[in-house]
Amino acid sequence: MSSRWAERISQALGLRLAAWYLGTFLASTLVIGGLTYGLLASLLESRDHDIIQSTLREYATRYQAGGLPALARAIEIEQRSGTREPLFVRLVGPFQDVLLYSLPEAWGVFDVPASPRGASDIWAQVRARDSHAVLEVASIRVGDSVLQVGKTSEARNQLLANFRRVLVLGAGAALLIGVAGGLLLTRSTLKPLRDLRDAVSRILQTGQTDDRVPVYGTDDAVDELSQLFNAMLARITTLIHGMRNALDHVAHDLRTPMTRLRVTAEAALATNDPAKHREALSDCLEESDRVLSMLTTLMDISEAETGTMTLNLSPMSLTAVAGEVRDLYEDAAEAAGVVFTVTVPPDLVVTADRDRLRQAMANLVDNAIKYTPAGGRVDLEAAATTSGAEIRVRDTGPGIPEHDLPRIFDRLYRGDQSRATRGLGLGLSLVRAYVEAQGGRVTVDSAPGRGAEFRIRLGT
Ligand code: ADP
Secondary structure, three states: OOHHHHHHHHHHHHHHHHHHHHHHHHHHHHHHHHHHHHHHHHHHHHHHHHHHHHHHHHHHHHHHHHHHHHHHHHHHHHHHHOOOOOOEEEEEOOOOOEEEEEOOHHHOOOOOOOOOOOOOOEEEEEEOOOOOOEEEEEEEEEOOEEEEEEEEOHHHHHHHHHHHHHHHHHHHHHHHHHHHHHHHHHHHHHHHHHHHHHHHHHHHHHOOOOOOOOOOOOOOHHHHHHHHHHHHHHHHHHHHHHHHHHHHHHHHHHHHHHHHHHHHHHHHHOOOOHHHHHHHHHHHHHHHHHHHHHHHHHHHHHHHHHOOOOOOEEEEEHHHHHHHHHHHHHHHHHHHOOEEEEEOOOOOEEEEEHHHHHHHHHHHHHHHHHHOOOOOEEEEEEEEEOOEEEEEEEEOOOOOOOOOOOOOOOOOOOOHHHOOOOOOOOHHHHHHHHHHHOOOEEEEEEOOOOOEEEEEEEEO
């Protein structure tokens, strides 16, 4: 995928995220604003209606108690003292004659119809002749007259218009906040993805797998993706290094046996003696066996170290495997004049790859017998530990010099004093690679003249 494509996809995703954020934010702001507006409008309306109705009832009672003069006096007193807000009041007599009329001047001119006959509490809405004001009028029949009280919706409309203005300003502010928030949110959400994309394109360009994506520790899915990506890169790097190392070692260490092979063949060609030919062929055979064995072991070590080896891990009896190693080395120990003992408790079970563990134990026993002079002893022991089992291979041989100890597990490393004995310098590398591939650990404890003790620790 070209970087322009990646850029375009990320931008499209960014725009979508920002649009979603903005849309949700605006929609919720508008819903809340709309609901508040509706609630306010209905509250104001019902408040106006309450005022009209309660005034209408009160005036009706006054009129019934004291007649027209009492009602006119009450209205006049109220208007003068300002105890009640100015209202439209009209009393229409039985012959449609207006007995009382009061309308605040500022309200304009309304053609209020006389109330329908026989009705009470009838509502009417009358538009002003010269403006948009609407007069809401309630009527009630008192005796043979009709009493009407009304109020314009002007004040209410003014309040609602102000509220609408505030709402529009609020929506504008919400739009700005939404755009800014959407952009910020998109930037921060897409940052890890952009980092990932940049890392991938850098790796594609340079081939350097030791590059890493920044992890922000937010513990979300994107952060987890970055961690997994880094883990994958680390694994690829280990594999590549492992392969490179194995190749280097093979190239380096094949040179000596191949040169020997060549020299032997050359020497054989230079003579006509059939016996020498036969001898050279047999040397070549031996040398090529060594090369083959070295190659196989090197590949096994590489596979085990890079984690590409297929392990058959299952609970197995360590007692039985130790028995197999004893059977394998009993004769060799006897021939070398070394006492070989195996002490393993019955039914000791560990989780391991049976063949690989036997090979690791066999290599340790093989070394111990190989390096221990006649008259010495080699002990193979195993015991359960809290987390699994420990296998020990102890000998009474020459021990390992201090300067060799850190290097004996290296590939193809052989101690100075061991050059005379057979070996490729791969036995301990294989032990460590096999044991660690199974989640175990191998350690050594040795000093010159005090023998050596190798320990393998395994889980259950
Ligand atoms: P090799 O035995 O083929 O030389 P290894 O990898 O098995 O290779 O061992 C590496 C080196 O560690 C040996 O060359 C030897 O110097 C030393 N070593 C291993 N085991 C013992 C032992 N039991 N006693 C003394 N030295 C040992």
